[in-house]
Amino acid sequence: MHESNESSARLVCVNVMDFTDVSLTALRVFRAVAEQGTSTAAAASLGYTQSAVSRQTAAIERVAGAELLERRRDGVRLTAAGRVVMRRAAVVLDEIDATARELSGLPGEAGTVRLG
Amino acid sequence: MHESNESSARLVCVNVMDFTDVSLTALRVFRAVAEQGTSTAAAASLGYTQSAVSRQTAAIERVAGAELLERRRDGVRLTAAGRVVMRRAAVVLDEIDATARELSGLPGEAGTVRLG
DNA sequence: CGGTTTTACGGAGCTCGTAACCATT
């Protein structure tokens, strides 16, 4: 377990979660929301319900420790932190997909291996 | 867990899972095992038990659809596919960590707390 | 044997969908 020895400052939030506790599902959901502009559309495109998407975005904001989406009348909009996360999430998810392609032997990138 | 009746055919994968179903925990565990050489050492370094590590590596091999670790007397060794996954996993996990660092250095619009 | 990985079981926790609720136009 991670116990900080730093003595004096003892506050933080209720939960001791940082971004490393994020899940790939949360990243995918967040990307979909950012791309589609509304949770509803994202939910439809992922085969989830609105509420599932809402909980996932809430979760990723919790581990990020910041608001990533600005709620507006006609959907959501990325905040500054949201854009940061979005860029990183794209890298992560693309890498996962690239791995999947590479493993299945499909044309993905340089360095594809042939599993015998 | 979903075993076939062992009639005659040697079916490879009963579950329809590809690498996109991998979890970050599995990637972390796999990296630790690859770096440390044994599941036991990896377990200790992660605060898990041996069995948890074993299940995670089994899981990642299942979604990868290939053996990633060659079991040997004194631990494990990466296969060709294992090295592929290892390289990709490093990218993914580093990106996650980088995001965490970047976010903790951001002037978040809510909930930023200065310790000390 | 000695060291390692794997499997069976039970419980804790997470995530989903349904459904109800909130907020703004």
Next chain:
DNA sequence: AATGGTTACGAGCTCCGTAAAACCG
């Protein structure tokens, strides 16, 4: 009312640790 997001609850699944078994020199 309509649209979009949020929250409460119960069901199902996943994951862990413990403990026992299976491998392999």
